[in-house]
Amino acid sequence: MVKFTVIGGDSSEDLAKKIAHRLKALYIKTENRVFPDGESKITIKKIPKNNIILVVQSTYPPVDTNLLHLLSVISKARKYSSKIYAIIPYMGYARQDREFLEGEVISISVIGKLLKAVGAKKVITVDIHSKIALRELKIPSENISAITELVKHFKKKKLRNPIVISPDLGGKQRASQFASLIGVEYIALKKHRNRKTGKVNILTNSADVKDRDLILIDDMISTGGSIIKSTQFLKKQKCKRVFVACTHALFVNDAARRIKKAGVTEIISTNTIPRNTSKVDVAKIISDTVL
Ligand code: R5P
Numbered sequence: 602m603v604k605f606t607v608i609g610g611d612s613s614e615d616l617a618k619k620i621a622h623r624l625k626a627l628y629i630k631t632e633n634r635v636f637p638d639g640e641s642k643i644t645i646k647k648i649p650k651n652n653i654i655l656v657v658q659s660t661y662p663p664v665d666t667n668l669l670h671l672l673s674v675i676s677k678a679r680k681y682s683s684k685i686y687a688i689i690p691y692m693g694y695a696r697q698d699r700e701f702l703e704g705e706v707i708s709i710s711v712i713g714k715l716l717k718a719v720g721a722k723k724v725i726t727v728d729i730h731s732k733i734a735l736r737e738l739k740i741p742s743e744n745i746s747a748i749t750e751l752v753k754h755f756k757k758k759k760l761r762n763p764i765v766i767s768p769d770l771g772g773k774q775r776a777s778q779f780a781s782l783i784g785v786e787y788i789a790l791k792k793h794r795n796r797k798t799g800k801v802n803i804l805t806n807s808a809d810v811k812d813r814d815l816i817l818i819d820d821m822i823s824t825g826g827s828i829i830k831s832t833q834f835l836k837k838q839k840c841k842r843v844f845v846a847c848t849h850a851l852f853v854n855d856a857a858r859r860i861k862k863a864g865v866t867e868i869i870s871t872n873t874i875p876r877n878t879s880k881v882d883v884a885k886i887i888s889d890t891v892l
Contacts, residue, residue, distance in 0.1 A: 605891070606649040606682075610658025610674055612667045613690060616872050617657035619884035620688070624891065626655075631674055641666065643673045653684045655891065656721075660693035661851055661874045668693065668712070672719045679720030686891065687721040690873035690883060691821075691849045695730035698737055701796055713738035725890060727873050727883050728820050728848040745890050747848045747871050748775065750881045751818075752782040754846075754869055760814040761841055768792055768803075768819055768831040779818050779846070790831055801826040803834045810840040821849035822868070825856030832863040842866040850876045 605626035609617025611633045621628035629649060634642040656678055658671040671687065678685050697708035716724060717740050724742040729735050735744050763785050767776035769792035780787035791804040815835060822828055822845070832843050843865045850857070850870035857878065860868060872879040 604650065604652040606652055606654045608645060608649065608654060608656045608674055608678060610656060610667070610670050612661060612670070613657045613659045613688075613875075615875060616659075616690060616882075616884060616887075617655075617688075619882065620655065620657060620888050620891075623884055623888040624655075631670070633670060641670065641673075643670055643677075645674060645677055649678055649681045651682050653686065653891075654678045654682045655686050655688050657688040657690070659691035659873055660689060661691050661849070662693075662853070664693040668715075672715055675716070675721050676719040683720075684722055685720050686723045686725060687716055688725045688887060688891075690727045690871075690887070691851075692724075692726045692729050692734070695734035698731050698734035707737060709734045710737040710739065713740050716740055725887065727871070727887070730820055743890060745883070745886050746778075747873070747881065747883050747886065748779055749782065750871065750883060750886060751846045751848070751869065752779060754881050755783060755816060755844070758844070760816070760844070762813045763816055764788065764810060764813050765816045765818060766790065766808070766810070766831065766835065768817060768827040772819055775820065776818055779816070783816075790834070792827060792830070794826075799824070799826070801830045803830050805834065808835065808838050810835055810838050813840055814842045814844065815840050816844050816846055817865075818846045820847065821851055822847050822856060822860070822870070823851045824853045825860045828860050828865065829863040832860070832865055836864050844869065846870075849873050850878050852876060 607621035694708040765780035765787040767789040773789035776787040845868040868878045870878045871881040
């Protein structure tokens with residue numbers, strides 16, 4: 602039987618503990634002391650065994666701090682084993698997967714190089730923003746979909762004539778998969794984002810959602826702009842309640858409050874990022890992938 606050690610980075614402690622529990626693995630905590638000048642002193646609190654070591658650390662804000670923590674822990678773990686898997690449930694920088702404007706750095710490819718340099722043998726992530734990002738990592742990697750877990754949660758809800766909506770055409774496949782697992786229809790709105798200001802606009806003219814409950818699904822909520830604009834548009838089309846399903850709830854600034862203010866009934870996210878909306882646990886799908 603393969604034996605695992607799970608090291609929980611400070612951004613993903615609870616999830617790491619859950620994964621360790623499922624794998625019956627040794628769990629090791631990390632400590633991060635921040636000096637007055639802002640530098641981190643990172644310590645792993647036990648000595649890992651020479652087996653497969655899973656370092657679990659999402660890279661949500663503060664992104665660069667959490668990323669350095671991840672790289673440092675992998676680098677330390679590498680002293681004890683050559684089989685280090687980086688479990689990055691929320692992979693930051695995945696939206697920077699191509700040169701949209703001339704001169705832009707493809708940051709996700711830099712992250713791939715760093716992970717490899719410190720000794721990660723494999724990367725496991727959940728609902729990475731794009732397949733291009735996964736390819737750009739250029740390290741053996743696996744992306745797990747949390748859709749089935751989100752669907753299980755929504756199946757328990759009593760919804761009135763529901764329809765699944767993607768806020769943009771890029772999310773059409775996600776909405777289609779989610780809708781077919783629930784057994785309802787879906788539509789994808791047309792969204793435009795200004796690459797310089799980040800501002801979002803919905804370009805769809807009308808949608809047949811009158812008197813229906815909606816499940817608005819996206820991979821992540823960052824500033825909330827996509828969900829807010831979509832909700833405002835759908836409310837004008839006289840829909841009933843709007844539920845939001847997403848894997849990664851970044852909630853930059855006061856996004857959650859503004860989304861609620863726009864008329865959303867409930868936001869459901871996973872625990873790739875620990876939030877009070879994290880009602881769906883991804884420990885099982887991660888553990889099943891590792892085994
Ligand atoms: C975009 O392609 C993504 O799927 C999300 O829709 C987007 O990143 C969400 O960002 P925000 O909440 O800032 O609109």
